[in-house]
Amino acid sequence: MNQAISTAVRVGILGAANIARAFISGVKPSSRVVVSAVASRTADKAERFARETGIARFHSSYEALLADPAIDAVYIPLPNSMHAEWSIRACEAGKHVLCEKPLCATAAEARAMFEAARRNGVHLVEGYPYRAQPQTRKLLEIIESGAIGRLQLIQASFGFTLATGPNIRTDPDLAGGALMDAGAYPVSLARMVAKERPSRVHAVAHWAGGVDHALAATIEFESGLLAQISCSFSTSVHRQALIAGTGGVIQTPFLNHPPLDRPAELLVKRGVAANLDFEKIPSVPMNGFLAEAESFAALVQGASKQWEGPSPEESLDIAATLEAILQSARTSHGLRPGFNGVEATPFM
Ligand SMILES: NC(=O)c1ccc[n+]([C@@H]2O[C@H](COP(=O)([O-])OP(=O)(O)OC[C@H]3O[C@@H](n4cnc5c(N)ncnc54)[C@H](OP(=O)(O)O)[C@@H]3O)[C@@H](O)[C@H]2O)c1
Known part of the structure; x- marks a missing residue:
């Protein structure tokens, strides 16, 4: 080095x-x-x-x-x-x-x-600016403490309305598309939380002008954990992840830049019963670029503080997963449900 x-x-x-x-x-x-x-x-x-x-x-x-x-x-x-x-x-x-x-x-x-x-x-x-947020540290801390048990399901989504007009996001030659732009966030979150390499993906997308404008995918992990991710260029702004384990649930907006005038909040339910309340776990919000750049500087300066974003292994897995999801969305046909006694048939 x-x-x-x-x-x-x-x-x-x-x-x-x-x-x-x-x-x-x-x-x-x-x-x-x-x-x-x-x-x-x-x-x-x-x-x-x-x-x-x-x-x-x-x-x-x-x-x-x-x-x-x-x-x-x-x-x-x-x-x-x-x-x-x-x-x-x-x-x-x-x-x-x-x-x-x-x-x-x-x-x-x-x-x-x-x-x-x-x-x-x-x-x-x-x-990924959200990675250096204290809220993300807290999320990982809670999962690692075993507070929600063994992880079973992740749902993560990010979408917004893309303004009309020329944009790198709608250009297939510039590797645009909703998955690469917005979907990279939920995929990165699933990989971060799972702490393992995805083993299989299935995806469907709506396409326009050579890029995906909306996409939903399932990601499987060897441990049995399942993640569902979605992204879109044509929804109201939303960004939310739900992580469900054998003993509880966490919800997080995993924002890059949470509002600075109030604590960022995770919602945590400890236990399996339906009538349990979600506890609000506060953390100090930061500008995500400041947190990210300081973490990067610490890495470059050789400080003992670790880089808080994805490790090279994680980034390699994220890249391979995004590529596989797009390929699946281009090629998988699924089944058309059969109604009124007709059997399900391949959807071409
Ligand atoms: N972390 C986040 O919160 C976040 C948010 C938004 C975007 N991003 C990422 O940041 C990147 C840039 O996004 P952006 O919205 O800032 O894009 P943008 O405004 O379109 O900027 C891209 C820049 O790339 C340069 N460029 C070089 N070749 C180009 C080409 N053929 N067509 C268009 N631009 C070209 C241009 O700079 P010059 O003309 O000056 O050379 C242009 O200003 C993307 O990878 C995106 O995923 C991250």
């Missing part, structure tokens, strides 16, 4: 992305991370973005930022299809990488990315 960095980690951003604005404002209070430069495909855009967001320096190509010796790490909020190439190029330039979710479009890309990080002695991680 490269020598640990003892001062604030100097981060460069590849692409003047919308989400990069939220990232910059989120990490501003940090003493561990400083956003030092941004790169865009065009000089004008880079200059305007740097001015508007108060970033000291800008580059008119991604290559130029990777060659900048005053950058320790990069944040990659490019379209999903470009995550693999630019993460690998960043690793080869000796930069640590905080890559936006989903890490990439295929399991093969994920393997190549982690291989590049290993070869070049840098850290590469996939960012």
Whole structure:
């Protein structure tokens, strides 16, 4: 591994992305991370973005930022299809990488990315801001304490209404689609909670313009745990997970950025009876990008505090699972229920 960095980690951003604005404002209070430069495909855009967001320096190509010796790490909020190439190029330039979710479009890309990080002695991680929230730590703590018994079922969903107009999310060539955009969250949550690699998936989707606009999938695990995930570009905003064990239930909104003016709350039912109340378990809300970036900086600085996002093994499993879910949704036909004495038939 490269020598640990003892001062604030100097981060460069590849692409003047919308989400990069939220990232910059989120990490501003940090003493561990400083956003030092941004790169865009065009000089004008880079200059305007740097001015508007108060970033000291800008580059008119991604290559130029990777060659900048005053950058320790990069944040990659490019379209999903470009995550693999630019993460690998960043690793080869000796930069640590905080890559936006989903890490990439295929399991093969994920393997190549982690291989590049290993070869070049840098850290590469996939960012899911909810993972660094105290609420997520608390969720894992409760599960690990055995308070809800052995895990049996997970239901997790994330959907919203996508505005009309050009968007990287509706472009099949940029690895768009509801699963890659929103569904990566419930899939990552299922993998985090299960602590094991999914063994089989089944999925159905509604398609438009070459990408899935709504998708529902079942994920099986060797332990017998079953997860159901769903995502959509055409629902009211919702984000919720339910984790049911042999001895209780937890509900969580697993928000990236819970409101800061009140405690974030998990709902926990301990016991199996129907008439038990859910207990509210509060935790301190944080800006998710601040929590994530500080955790990333701690990793890069070699601090004893662990990276709180997905491990390389988890990210590899998430990438393989997303790829398998999409493939299942493209190919599985299911059965048309038989009514009035007619047998169920293959649905083509
Ligand atoms: N963690 C979160 O909460 C969160 C939230 C939203 C999005 N995301 C992730 O962040 C990434 C970016 O999302 P976004 O909504 O910010 O996207 P966006 O606003 O469309 O930004 C993507 C950027 O990529 C660059 N780019 C390079 N080639 C491009 C191409 N062929 N078409 C379009 N843009 C291209 C552009 O920067 P230049 O023109 O400056 O080069 C563009 O500004 C996605 O991977 C998404 O999944 C994460």
